[in-house]
Amino acid sequence: MIARIWHGTTKAEHYEAYTSFMKLKAIPDYSSTEGFVKLSFLRRIEEGIAHFHLITYWTSLEAIKNFAGNDYEIAKYYPQDKDYLLEFEEKVKHYEVFTE
Template sequence: MIARIWHGKTKLEHYEEYTDFMKSRAIPDYEKTEGFVKLTFLRRIEGDVAHFNLITFWKNIEVIKNFAGNTYETAKYYPEDEKYLLEFEEKVTHYEVFAE
């Protein structure tokens, strides 16, 4: 199993709104992708910035390509992200899961 980790930041004022967006738009997109296993969505506030970490779990690298395309190490963004995110990190990180 492979873990795919993404990080994003919003203004504090968008904390709940971006959470709702992720629940309604991004999470269903992950869940409908063949090979998706599960996810963990984390958030925290640091001063006036909200941090979001999304850890998705996939059967293998090949099925991640079903979601992200052949350039699977590049972060996938939605058009709506431009309204919320303070920056667009280019890469995600992948780890092989060897124990749970």
């Protein structure tokens, strides 16, 4: 299994609105992709900035390519992200996941 980790930031005042957007748009997009296993959605506010980490779990790198395209290390953004995000990190991180 492969974990794909994305990080984004918004103003603290957009904390709930961006969370709603993620639940309505991004998470269904991830979960409808073949090879998607599950996700963890992490969020916190620190010094007036809202931080979001989305950890998605996939069966393989090929499954991630179904979602993100062949250049799977590039972060995928939605048009609405420009209304919230303070910056657009170019890349995501991938890790092999071992469970017992």
